Amino acid sequence: MNLQLKLQKVVLCCTLFACIPTFYLLDTSVSNKLLLLAAIVFACWQLSGYALKRFNLGMAGLETGLLNFLDGEYASLLSYDDNDELGHLSRLYNQTAEKLRAEKHWIYQRELMLDKVLQNSPEVLVLINDRNQVVFSNWAARHFFHINSTKLEGLLLSELLENAPQGVSNVIEAAQEGLFSISHDNDEQQTWHLATGQFLLNNQQHQLYILKQMTRELSRQEVAVWKKVIRIISHELNNSLGPISSMLNSGKLLTEQVQDNRLNRVFNTIEERIQHLVTFVQGYGKFAKLPSPKLSKIHFNELAAQLAEQWAFNYDKQQDIQFNADPIQLEQLLINLLKNAHESGSDKDEVNLTIRAFNNNIIIEVLDRGKGMSDSVLSQALIPFYSTKNSGSGLGLALCREIAEAHHGHIALQNRKDGGLCVRVSLPGV
Incomplete structure (x- = not known):
């Protein structure tokens, strides 16, 4: 009524x-x-x-x-x-x-702004309701769980973990916060951090999982520490080499009238070792003070032709891929990798240089048929000062990693199935 x-x-x-x-x-x-x-x-x-x-x-x-x-x-x-x-x-x-x-x-x-930020966040974000169903995920999550064609929403957590990289399932099911390592199909080891949180949404209990890759961050911190050590060592060596070199020249002048072969051998040996130390300090100083890349258009066929004048390798000239990079730094990176390939014991006819575009990235690979690397060497090969060569400085691969990361890329080492090593450099294609 x-x-x-x-x-x-x-x-x-x-x-x-x-x-x-x-x-x-x-x-x-x-x-x-x-x-x-x-x-x-x-x-x-x-x-x-x-x-x-x-x-x-x-x-x-x-x-x-x-x-x-x-x-x-x-x-x-x-x-x-x-x-x-x-x-x-x-x-x-x-x-x-x-x-x-x-x-x-x-x-x-x-x-809308929050959804845009979350969808473009590099962290893997997955929200699970009280029925263990995915109710929210971002692009990074779909890429991480290898489900790019469909959305994750509606999938059960168990179904989601079926496509997860090795080492992820146990950590997520246990909801253990902290660092953990995962292995991909190409045997690359990556370090990730898991953070979780529980909260009520629409009167339902939800679980949020946030996975963040820490490999590059930890590598940057590690390299920063090494650079600091190198700068300190270089400073102390330079402070000593200057006076020693000056005293050596003075000694030579004072003994010019003395015809003594033994004394000449002593002076020559001291001069040789001083020159070796200077080269050593300059090499590490170059690593510690690597300038920011000055990007310009790279025609890879032209760069490969320049490299072929110094090192022998196989290269398919059919694909002339163009991208932006620092030409001097990129050439130095490839020189180091080709030098290592020739020093690996591989026949020079088995050294290959390849390049391809994949997922908006430029993938450059240097392959050889040498002895490869053991697991312990693979895990430390990119660390400064680490070398398996008697006369090696441990700088070559470390400098390659520094150049790749300065270009917002990364470098990975992988043993080949039939023997030898594959060094893969991934650089942004834009």
């Missing part, structure tokens, strides 16, 4: 009570009195309905608007604007609707 009907009944009752004294005072027949009373009641009923019609429409609009509020819809406004209590309520309703609509638009824009 609506408000208009209730108010009409109240008006009708008041009219009846007001007409009762008139019913007894009129000097006419009972039938006439009843007809008159019916006419008065009908007129009052119609007049009250007409008078309350606009009020009732305003109340109906207010009710509809409040129902829209319950549904989260704030676009409807009330047109009732009379100067009464209902008009005051309607104006308050319209002000509230406009404010809620503005806040909803602001929240929507913020959600």
Whole structure:
């Protein structure tokens, strides 16, 4: 029963009570009195309905608007604007609707921005509900779990972990926060960090998993420590080599009149070792103070032709891939890798240089058929000062890694199935 009907009944009752004294005072027949009373009641009923019609429409609009509020819809406004209590309520309703609509638009824009940030975040983000179903994931998660064609939403956690890299399942199922290592198909070891969190969303318990790759970050910290050590050593050696070299020259001048072969051999040996130390310090100083890359267009066929003048290798000239890199640093990187390939015991005809574009990256590989590397050597080969050669400085591969990472790329070493080593350098293709 609506408000208009209730108010009409109240008006009708008041009219009846007001007409009762008139019913007894009129000097006419009972039938006439009843007809008159019916006419008065009908007129009052119609007049009250007409008078309350606009009020009732305003109340109906207010009710509809409040129902829209319950549904989260704030676009409807009330047109009732009379100067009464209902008009005051309607104006308050319209002000509230406009404010809620503005806040909803602001929240929507913020959600769009947050979704954009999360989808483009390099961290792997996966949200699981209390039924162990994925309710949110980003692009990094789809790439990490090797599901690029479809979304992860709706998959069970067990189904998701079927495609996970080796070493991930146990960590996620146990929800153990901290660092862990995973292995990919190409035997690359990577270090990752898992962070988890639980919270209520829509009155349901949810579990958030955040996986962040720490391999490059740990490598940067490691290299930064080595650079600091190298700078300190270089500084101390330079401080000593200068006076020693000066004293050596003075000694030679003082003994020019003395014809003593033994003394000449001593001076020559000292000079040779000083020159060796200078070269050593300059080499490590070059690693410790590698400048930022100066990018320019690289035509790889031209670079390969320059390298072929120094080292023999096989190269397919059909693909002349072009990309941006520092030509001097890239040439130094490839010289080091080709030199190592020739010193690996491989036949020079088995040394290969390849390049290809893959997933917006440029993949350069130097392959040989030498002895390869043991697992312990593979894990330390990119560390400065580490070398398996008697005369090696342990700088070549470390400098290669530094150059690759300065280009926002990375370098990986992998033993080949039939013997030999593959050194893979990945650089951004744009």
